[in-house]
Amino acid sequence: MFCLLSLSIFILGLLDTEIPNISLIYIAVVNLVIFSIFLGVDYYRGRNYRKEFRNLERISDIDSLPAPETPYQKIVDDKMEKFLKNHNELLERESVKTRENLDEMTKWIHDMKMPMTTMKLMISDLNNSKRQGIEEEWLRLDSMLNEMLYDRRLSNISNDLYIENVEVEHVITAALRKLRTLCMEKGIGFNLHLDQDHMETDFKWFSFIIDQIIMNSVKYSENSDIDIESLLDGGWPVLVIKDRGRGIREQDLPRIFEAGFTSTSDHGDSQATGMGLYLAREAARAMDIKLHVESVYGEGTTVTMTLPKKNRFQHVSTM
8 A cells, every 4th residue: 555655656746747856755755764664563563473473383272372463463363263163163073973983883892792791601511622712712802802992991091090999819810710711721820929919090990901911921821820929019019920921022022012013023923913912001001000021032921010109199090
């Protein structure tokens, strides 16, 4: 607008010879000074908005921007508000779809539990020559269903935790009961030394972690004993599970908790899904439980679970 006005005055001065050139120059200088003052004030007014806008990293952060000061900033701010609204609407639609899919998947897993229970009863009636293979496949299927179920729950674990005084022996015996037939057929025994008989934790998720660890120990062991020990170490509740099975190769040890990782060498192992220990580690993190694994390939594996002290558990129980 300023440029158009100045150009009009200049053209008018050229057409009208009676207007002195000095007057045109004076008008141009005055207009230039006014325009410069306007630009300076406009730049000064919008400096805070521009500074915050440059630091903007996510569209969801536009609410933190200061109020726009200049007309151009108001146009930009209105556009950003529309983008944010459309972005939130899209996220909400996708969130609803995800929740529906998760609900359907959870329902399907629960529906599968009924025929799984029936199959378990039918398997128990088979003779020993047929039972072992079918029992192992049933355990794999049951384990995969549980992994799927707990994977769905994991995203909302903070609302699913209930910290209570859990009887360790009850959790251990429940896990062993599921594997009783397989352990008998593989010649696996258990030595329990439970000096610390109760621990403050979430029963359901603690049981899931124990199930995954003991399942792995049984899966890769043969004709040997598995030692399970609970104790207090400097006031910290500790649970140790030690097997004498296949063990883990040194190059695989740092990656055993990665999602989907099975092995860099034993590629023919069709029993592994690579999700059990990953889910166990994520659940342990949420409950402030530390998992430490030591292993020598060909000799066995030791898993140590260190639970938080009671006074350190308050922040977990109130998540």
